[in-house]
Amino acid sequence: MPTDWPAAYLDGETAIRHRAIVRLMREGLEVTPAGGRTRLWPYAQVRQTQGAYAGEEVRLEHGGQMPEVLVVRDLRFLQSLHELAPEFSRRFHNPARRGRRLQLTAVAAGAVIGLSAMMYLWGIPLLAAQVALRVPVAWEEQLGKGVVDHVASPARRCRDPQLVAAIDTILGRLTAAAPRSPYTLRVYVVDMPIVNAFAAPSGSVVIFRGLLQRTDSPEQLAGVLAHELQHVLQRHSTRAIVQHASSGLLIAALTGDVTGPLAYGLEAARVLGHFRYSREAETEADTEGLKMLLAARVDPAGMIAFFEPPKDTADKHEESAADKYLSSHPSDRDRKATLTALVSRHPTQSVTLLPGENWRELRYACGAPGTSLQESPR
Numbered sequence: 545m546p547t548d549w550p551a552a553y554l555d556g557e558t559a560i561r562h563r564a565i566v567r568l569m570r571e572g573l574e575v576t577p578a579g580g581r582t583r584l585w586p587y588a589q590v591r592q593t594q595g596a597y598a599g600e601e602v603r604l605e606h607g608g609q610m611p612e613v614l615v616v617r618d619l620r621f622l623q624s625l626h627e628l629a630p631e632f633s634r635r636f637h638n639p640a641r642r643g644r645r646l647q648l649t650a651v652a653a654g655a656v657i658g659l660s661a662m663m664y665l666w667g668i669p670l671l672a673a674q675v676a677l678r679v680p681v682a683w684e685e686q687l688g689k690g691v692v693d694h695v696a697s698p699a700r701r702c703r704d705p706q707l708v709a710a711i712d713t714i715l716g717r718l719t720a721a722a723p724r725s726p727y728t729l730r731v732y733v734v735d736m737p738i739v740n741a742f743a744a745p746s747g748s749v750v751i752f753r754g755l756l757q758r759t760d761s762p763e764q765l766a767g768v769l770a771h772e773l774q775h776v777l778q779r780h781s782t783r784a785i786v787q788h789a790s791s792g793l794l795i796a797a798l799t800g801d802v803t804g805p806l807a808y809g810l811e812a813a814r815v816l817g818h819f820r821y822s823r824e825a826e827t828e829a830d831t832e833g834l835k836m837l838l839a840a841r842v843d844p845a846g847m848i849a850f851f852e853p854p855k856d857t858a859d860k861h862e863e864s865a866a867d868k869y870l871s872s873h874p875s876d877r878d879r880k881a882t883l884t885a886l887v888s889r890h891p892t893q894s895v896t897l898l899p900g901e902n903w904r905e906l907r908y909a910c911g912a913p914g915t916s917l918q919e920s921p922r
Contacts, residue, residue, distance in 0.1 A: 545628065548565055548567050549565070549566050549567075549616055550565060551564045552564065552615040552616075553575060553580075553612070553613070553614055554612065555577075556610040556611050556613065562579075562580065563577070563605075564576060564577040566614055568625055568628045568629070570628065571629075572586040572587050572588060585606040589606055590604050590606050590635070591605045591606070592604055592637060595622065595637070595688075596618075597639055599639075601615050601616065601617050602617075602622060606916075610699060622638040623638060623685070624641055626699055635789055639758065641861075642838050647791035658831075667819075681726045681746065683815060684745040685745075685747075688746035688747065688748045689746075691745070691748070692748050692750065695734065696732040696750050698859070700734045700735055700736065701732055701733065702734070702909070703755065706901075709850050710906050714762055714766050715729065715731055717841075717897065718840050719773075720770060720840065721836075722840075725747075725777055727776060727777070729747040729749070731749050731751065733747070733751050733910055734750060735753050736752050736753055736754065736909055737914060738754045738755040739752065740754070740903060741755050742772065743772040743780070744776075745779075749776065751772075752766075753792075759903075759909050760849075761903055762846075763842055763846030763847070763897055763906075764846040765846075766840075767844070767847025767851065768847075770802055770836040770842075770847065771833040773827075774829040774833045776826055778825070780821055780828075780829065797895075812824075827879075830851070831883075834847060834883055834887065835886075836878075837882075841892060841895075842894060843893050844887050892898040
């Protein structure tokens with residue numbers, strides 16, 4: 545391994561290049577200009593300003609604002625420096641090792657991307673689940689109020705006394721046999737043709753007129769309500785907002801700030817409007833919702849029929865009763881099989897919901913001029 549290399553030397557005072565010999569030492573470079581005195585540049589005080597790329601001369605500097613400069617044309621100089629003083633190799637970039645650095649950089653970048661993906665897929669949902677379990681109910685209530693005020697404002701709610709009483713009866717049947725919860729459960733029907741429903745934090749379920757009119761029986765509506773109520777009771781809605789809303793909302797959740805969530809109502813409504821629960825959350829809402837129906841002695845066949853995947857039809861444009869609603873849910877035939885198996889293991893004699901009521905007329909009561917549906921607290 546050669547230790548002496550020809551170089552050009554600039555003293556930092558003039559632009560004159562002097563021929564020089566640079567010797568590689570264990571602790572630094574010994575620089576001897578032609579006709580001049582020898583000086584030692586400790587490696588720790590040497591800066592490489594050129595020569596990191598193939599084809600470039602190696603330029604090294606030593607000193608302050610007007611540094612001394614060495615220019616070495618032979619790139620093998622860097623290889624010898626790395627071999628003689630490996631502890632200082634990080635200070636001197638060798639183009640011969642650039643390929644290796646690129647590989648290491650690519651591996652590091654891949655590791656960062658992989659860790660980021662793992663954090664997004666598992667870390668953040670796990671953190672959100674833990675945070676959701678600890679946010680105060682008062683915070684959830686304020687947040688849920690913000691969502692309802694935005695999506696189901698009083699001016700948008702249906703107003704029909706018979707429908708109010710029917711929804712109140714269905715909700716009462718479902719909640720009477722359910723374990724106690726810290727929430728006051730409410731149902732709001734919004735006079736809009738959207739075929740959808742969602743659960744807001746703290747016990748509010750919003751159903752749109754379009755979905756109500758697609759149900760064939762009160763038992764089908766009870767199935768939808770039971771499913772959405774479980775999103776509330778299992779805190780899926782709170783978890784979704786914590787997971788996908790802004791850091792400001794997360795801070796409000798962590799600190800129990802009951803004034804901030806009102807300001808975030810719009811953002812929370814946006815999150816719930818675009819959010820799709822995970823398959824695990826949907827399965828939990830299905831199974832726990834079905835158990836709620838069974839405990840309330842409501843025929844579960846309505847829920848299973850409503851959540852049944854669309855059947856193939858000759859008219860590809862024809863929509864099943866819940867196509868649009870199910871489009872936001874992970875629909876598959878295993879879902880129906882799971883519910884059917886659960887029912888078979890827990891046979892229950894059901895009691896008809898709303899006997900004597902004409903459901904066809906009730907479900908179309910919403911939307912008529914002057915109708916109203918008030919909240920049904922439980």
